[in-house]
Amino acid sequence: MRIAELSRRSGVPIPTIKYYMREGLLPPGxxxxxxxxxxxxxxxxxxxxxxxxxxxxxxxxxxARDVLTLMDSQMNSLSALGKAQYALTTRRDHVEDEAWTEASRQVDELIAKREWRVGPRNPARLSLTEALATMHRLRQDDYFALLGEYAETVGHLAELEITAIMGRPDLDSMAEAVVIWTAIGDAVVSSLRRIAQEAETARRFGGYVDD
Amino acid sequence: MRIAELSRRSGVPIPTIKYYMREGLLPPGxxxxxxxxxxxxxxxxxxxxxxxxxxxxxxxxxxARDVLTLMDSQMNSLSALGKAQYALTTRRDHVEDEAWTEASRQVDELIAKREWRVGPRNPARLSLTEALATMHRLRQDDYFALLGEYAETVGHLAELEITAIMGRPDLDSMAEAVVIWTAIGDAVVSSLRRIAQEAETARRFGGYVDD
Structure with a gap:
């Protein structure tokens, strides 16, 4: 097909398609x-x-380019799937203040308590530490009481997700699920959380926000 | 204190502080x-x-400016808290193709099945619909089997969150928790999910990604 049809069938404007090609997200035709x-x-x-x-x-x-390049090149083992997942987590600079030190200790403790085996270079360790350090800096002390339940709940979801992904017929299609479910799954979970929070508030106190 | 001390104690560079002031995120000194x-x-x-x-x-x-302005102005009712939460969800354009129509039906069904009361203008309805429509467009049909469990799990978290937030002494401090826990909580949940996914893979197959 020509680029106009590619645009029509994908819903992506032609300038965006050209931009993605220049940036290496899409191979040239x-x-x-x-x-x-x-x-x-x-x-x-x-x-x-x-x-x-x-x-x-x-x-x-x-x-996105890193993730797509990994998907193209080396989806021949479970460890390659893990690397694709690592590439989905943005790495950012962080300040190692007191809040960071305390959060880092909490992350280690949480992982140890659940007997989770997690690679030392999993970037989600850092993003979790940064998020918890932020909670400390903003003095949200009552938040930390929820952390154990969060971990248990998310662990349950991970079991279901991994079971479903491993049911796929080959590594390529598993890799695709790892990438898509991780990236788009974040949007599903955060949207559901906001909906459930409103529903829970309405259940207790009655009335919508719109009322 | 002077701006240099504000910068030192917050860890935010002076140019960023000035930018936030110009953009209305921070009142002038x-x-x-x-x-x-x-x-x-x-x-x-x-x-x-x-x-x-x-x-x-x-x-x-x-x-961020919208959320902070709401927090300043009208934290005098539960419905104001809800509005602050609404402002935390980014609204985006969407294409109403077949995938969108199907996703929209799934969102309505999911909310009805759990008997959740959710305002018709809750923007998380749209962001959930967009995420599920994306799953359809990428033909991740096996993902949808997980949706019920996701909703149940997230509903359980919402109960804990609302209970903790309602334990705070006044509406201002509740509003602060709604905003912080919703925004930063997304980062906590998505990081935990990535960690739990690696742990679950390691539990079944042995070995870290780094091995």
């Missing part, structure tokens, strides 16, 4: 003349995935 | 001379909150 190229169904599929990671998953262009 | 201003502890607290919303919570500057 096959040139059929100096100013025309041909695209296949694989382009359409990849374009939908790239857009989902950036727009719904909130990944930066660079992070 | 009290002028003590043509090129000096004085800041109070309330500025420090507000600055930490603004930074947390933007950097850890991932809010846009405009969304």
């Amino acid at each position: 096959e040139r059929t003349s100096p100013n025309q190229a041909q695209y296949e169904e694989t382009h359409l599929r990849r374009l939908k995935l790239a857009r989902a990671l950036v727009e719904v998953g909130g990944l930066s262009i660079a992070a | 009290e002028r003590t001379s043509p090129n000096q201003a004085q800041y109070e502890e309330t500025h420090l607290r507000r600055l930490k909150l603004a930074r947390a919303l933007v950097e850890v919570g991932g809010l846009s500057i405009a969304a």
Whole structure:
């Protein structure tokens, strides 16, 4: 298909498609003349995935490129799946103040208590530490009482997710699920949480926010 | 205190402080001379909150300003708390294709099945619909089997969160918890989820990603 059809079928504007190609999120089409190229169904599929990671998953262009490159190159082991998942977590600078030290201790303790085996370089250790350090800096001391229940609940979800993913027929399709479910799953969970919070408030006190 | 001390105690660079002031995230200090201003502890607290919303919570500057303005102005009822929570969810354009229609039906069904009372204008309805529509567009049909469990689990967390928040002494401090726990809580949940997924994979198959 030509780029206009690729745009129509994906719902992605042509300038965005060209931008994704320049940034390496989407391979170029096959040139059929100096100013025309041909695209296949694989382009359409990849374009939908790239857009989902950036727009719904909130990944930066660079992070999306890293994840997609990993998916292309080395999906031949479980450890490769793990690396794709690592690439989905944004790494940021952090200040190692008292709040950070305390949060870091809490993260280690939480992982040890649940007997979770987690690689020392899993970037989610750092993003969790930063989030908890922020709670300390903002003096949300009553939040920490919820942490054990959060971990238990999320552990239950992870069991279901891994079971479903491992039910897929091959590593490529498992890798796709790891990437999509992790990135888009964040949006599902955070939206559901906001809905459930309103529902729980309404259950106790009656009335919608809109009332 | 002067701006240099505000910067030192918050860990926020002076140019960022000035940017937040220009954008209305932080009220100006009290002028003590043509090129000096004085800041109070309330500025420090507000600055930490603004930074947390933007950097850890991932809010846009405009969304953070809306949330902070709401917190300042009208925290006199539960419905005001709900409005602050609404402002934390980014609204985006969406395409109403087949995937959207199907996702929208699923969201209504899920809310009805759990007998959740949710305002028709809760923006999380739209963000959940968009996330599920993305799953449809990427043909992740096996994902939808998990949705019921997700909702149940998240409902349990919401109960704990609302109970803890309602234990606070006044509406101002409840509003602060709603905003902080919702925004920073997203980062906690998504990080925990990634950690639990690795732990669950390691439990079944042995070995870290780093091995």
